[in-house]
């Protein structure tokens with residue numbers, strides 16, 4: 001936790017921010033000459049630089065906020081990265097403001113709108129006349145920079161100025177939250193985490209299909225449950241559709257990793273003209289195979305899983321009408337099967353192992369002749385990620401679980417950490433990390449669901465490290481060596 005000092009160039013900006021503000025005056029000379037009077041304190045004072053700026057991107061409007069993740073002078077002589085800007089921007093957005101991150105360039109004189117395109121070409125988002133020199137005076141002291149757009153590429157500052165000042169009024173509370181989150185911290189990375197063999201295989205299938213096809217490659221539903229993966233594949237040319245009927249004649253279509261029902265595969269085959277590549281994870285395909293085998297042998301099948309998950313929909317559709325779904329012990333009690341009926345059970349691959357054990361025990365008690373797979377079908381990757389979280393969460397004040405809300409194995413990681421008595425929060429990426437979670441969190445664990453890229457974990461670590469001295473260690477519970485062969489069409 002650090003004390004916050006807010007610095008602006010203009011008195012008007014100071015009035016907009018409110019509270020105690022140091023006004024240094026406008027322009028490079030005044031900013032460069034400023035020497036912070038911080039009573040000799042080094043580590044427990046953080047400085048928020050706040051003010052108006054000119055837009056360098058067409059879509060920025062008056063009152064939009066830009067939080068610097070990098071600061072530089074336009075001659076490139078001064079440069080400083082501020083990765084934590086992504087956290088402040090996230091907080092501002094959650095407070096209903098339009099905020100983005102990027103490079104704020106500082107120019108010695110006012111940059112007319114006609115010259116701004118050249119600056120934008122260097123990747124900067126906004127331009128001001130003070131931030132870089134103020135940050136230069138602060139050496140490595142914590143600094144955050146929030147600029148409010150007054151002057152867009154289309155409109156002059158007179159029209160935008162009032163809106164810019166109105167947005168500044170709402171920045172102080174976010175800067176205060178940032179200052180409270182500063183401090184020394186330990187980060188413990190759970191391992192294994194992130195991509196499993198089934199997800200790597202599915203992504204590689206789409207990438208190889210794209211390399212080999214001149215036309216777009218279609219993917220039915222999210223190839224894996226992660227928005228970043230989907231966006232990345234879209235940028236490479238994949239087209240995501242909801243149903244096979246949306247795939248044009250003669251195209252290549254990839255079926256997603258969590259599997260589809262028999263009806264979907266049959267619909268694709270009936271088209272006759274589609275090249276269908278099945279990216280169903282072999283461990284999910286194994287559950288489908290078991291479902292067919294039990295059905296052929298005359299068993300009623302009980303599937304332990306979550307009804308809204310696509311894997312479950314796919315497995316239930318493998319032998320339609322023969323599978324009953326249970327999500328809890330209560331559901332087991334409500335089953336309409338007689339105790340002497342031949343009953344077999346299967347499990348969704350991405351459940352929490354401790355919860356599943358309870359449901360299976362209830363099934364065994366109710367159906368003494370119950371049969372099931374030799375081990376439950378919870379896959380190695382789900383099991384390993386949960387074991388690692390269990391080991392790490394005990395030591396942590398906060399566990400960050402990187403992944404998407406529709407990823408079952410990711411949600412289970414949050415639950416596993418909670419059951420260890422650790423606060424756990426799901427984040428799609430670091431922009432969703434709320435500063436208040438870090439208050440008092442001296443040891444932060446991080447894991448990622450099987451469909452979340454590990455790059456998102458590294459980005460989170462980088463941002464946490466920008467909040468103070470940070471030691472990073474990894475706690476590995478096992479090595480993973482599983483690899484799945486690719487389908488013949490893309491080998």
Ligand code: SF4
Pocket residue numbers: 196197198199257281282283284349350379380381382409450
């Ligand atoms: S989590 Fe398990 S079942 Fe799901 S894709 Fe990965 S390896 Fe396959």
